[in-house]
Structure formats: C-alpha cells, structure tokens
Amino acid sequence: MDTNTKLSYQQIMIGRAMTGLIGLREALERLAQEGIAPDDPKVGSRLLAEIRKHNYVPRPAIAEYEQALIREYRRYLQAREKGTQEHLWRDPRKEHHPWFPTIFEEKCDGCGACLGVCPNDVLGWNPEHTKVLVLEPYECAPGCQLCAKVCPRKAIVMPPKEALHQRVDSFGGTATFPDPCAGCSLGSCEGCDKIRSK
Numbered sequence: 001m002d003t004n005t006k007l008s009y010q011q012i013m014i015g016r017a018m019t020g021l022i023g024l025r026e027a028l029e030r031l032a033q034e035g036i037a038p039d040d041p042k043v044g045s046r047l048l049a050e051i052r053k054h055n056y057v058p059r060p061a062i063a064e065y066e067q068a069l070i071r072e073y074r075r076y077l078q079a080r081e082k083g084t085q086e087h088l089w090r091d092p093r094k095e096h097h098p099w100f101p102t103i104f105e106e107k108c109d110g111c112g113a114c115l116g117v118c119p120n121d122v123l124g125w126n127p128e129h130t131k132v133l134v135l136e137p138y139e140c141a142p143g144c145q146l147c148a149k150v151c152p153r154k155a156i157v158m159p160p161k162e163a164l165h166q167r168v169d170s171f172g173g174t175a176t177f178p179d180p181c182a183g184c185s186l187g188s189c190e191g192c193d194k195i196r197s198k
C-alpha cells in the first residue's frame with residue numbers, strides 16, 4: 001500500500017457507510033484520460049485496482065466498492081464535461097458532522113417521493129433507475145428530515161437529533177458551526193430552528 005500523502009482524500013458512500021479514500025480523484029482522472037467509458041465491462045475492476053494501491057478494501061465489500069466507484073466515475077465524467085469536477089463530493093467542513101440519510105435499498109420501491117422534496121440534490125437514482133441512493137451526503141442540511149418523513153416505505157433513516165446537538169456543542173455552540181442551511185431553499189425547518197435557538 002502506497003503512503004504518498006500528497007494524494008487527494010475524500011469520503012464517498014460505499015454501501016451504507018461513508019468511506020474515506022486516498023487517491024480517488026487521481027484514479028478517476030487517470031481512467032478519464034485513457035478514455036475509458038463508464039459502461040466498459042472492466043471499469044469496476046480497473047477502478048478497484050487503482051484504489052487498492054492506497055486503500056485497504058475488505059474482500060467481502062469488493063462488489064459494493066466496485067458499484068460505488070463506477071457511480072462516482074460516471075458522476076466525475078459528467079462534472080468534467082461541465083468543468084465542475086472541483087466541486088464534487090464535499091465541503092470539508094461538513095465532514096465534522098455526519099448528518100445525512102441512510103437508505104435501506106431493500107425497502108425502497110423507487111417511488112421517487114424523496115427526490116421531489118430534497119432541496120439540496122443529496123439523493124439520486126441508481127444506474128438502473130429503480131432505487132434511490134445518497135449521492136451528495138455533505139449537501140444534506142443538518143437537522144433536515146424531509147425525505148425520511150415523506151418516504152411511504154420508511155426506507156430512509158436519519159441520525160438521531162441528539163448526535164447533531166452534541167456535535168454542535170463540541171464546536172463551542174452555534175458560533176463556529178458551519179452554516180447548516182447553506183444552499184437549502186426551505187427557509188426554515190424544525191432542525192435548523194432548534195440549532196439556532198440553542
């Protein structure tokens with residue numbers, strides 16, 4: 001395993017867990033420069049091989065890693081076409097408070113109700129357009145629970161609110177907490193109001 005510290009680091013959703021990867025950006029760029037299409041049958045194994053140079057990948061999770069890497073490669077190519085790849089994945093400040101939905105795919109029937117209410121484009125379809133996935137976890141507004149509330153199948157679970165407030169406290173109150181509503185068009189919600197009134 002290479003320990004080159006100059007490589008990029010970012011977290012992406014693999015299965016149901018946010019997972020930090022070293023060198024993801026470089027791996028995606030390498031494949032893009034080689035002109036490899038996201039539907040190339042070898043793209044998953046190729047990406048996995050690149051990621052394994054700098055990260056430990058547990059054997060039972062290989063399929064989930066490949067699925068997530070192909071998804072990110074697809075997104076990376078789309079962003080690259082628009083010249084917005086630098087904005088992909090994250091706001092580093094938000095990695096300090098893990099507030100984002102977890103979707104239980106086996107419960108999701110693909111009704112799309114959650115997609116319609118999310119103001120921050122956190123959610124998106126899987127490549128087959130049958131289930132919803134968490135694509136931009138760090139765009140989720142801390143305290144918001146809209147998608148979980150509208151899901152008729154109870155397939156979306158949010159972290160407990162207490163965890164969010166504990167996190168706010170560890171930053172020394174609301175003053176140093178990153179603006180939880182940046183980019184949110186709701187104006188007001190139960191979660192934000194509680195955070196601001198603390």
Ligand code: SF4
Binds near residue numbers: 100139140145146148
């Ligand atoms: S909790 Fe709110 S901001 Fe987060 S994914 Fe659901 S609807 Fe979007």
Ligand code: SF4
Binds near residue numbers: 108113131
């Ligand atoms: S609202 Fe629930 S069941 Fe419908 S697509 Fe979203 S997660 Fe799936």
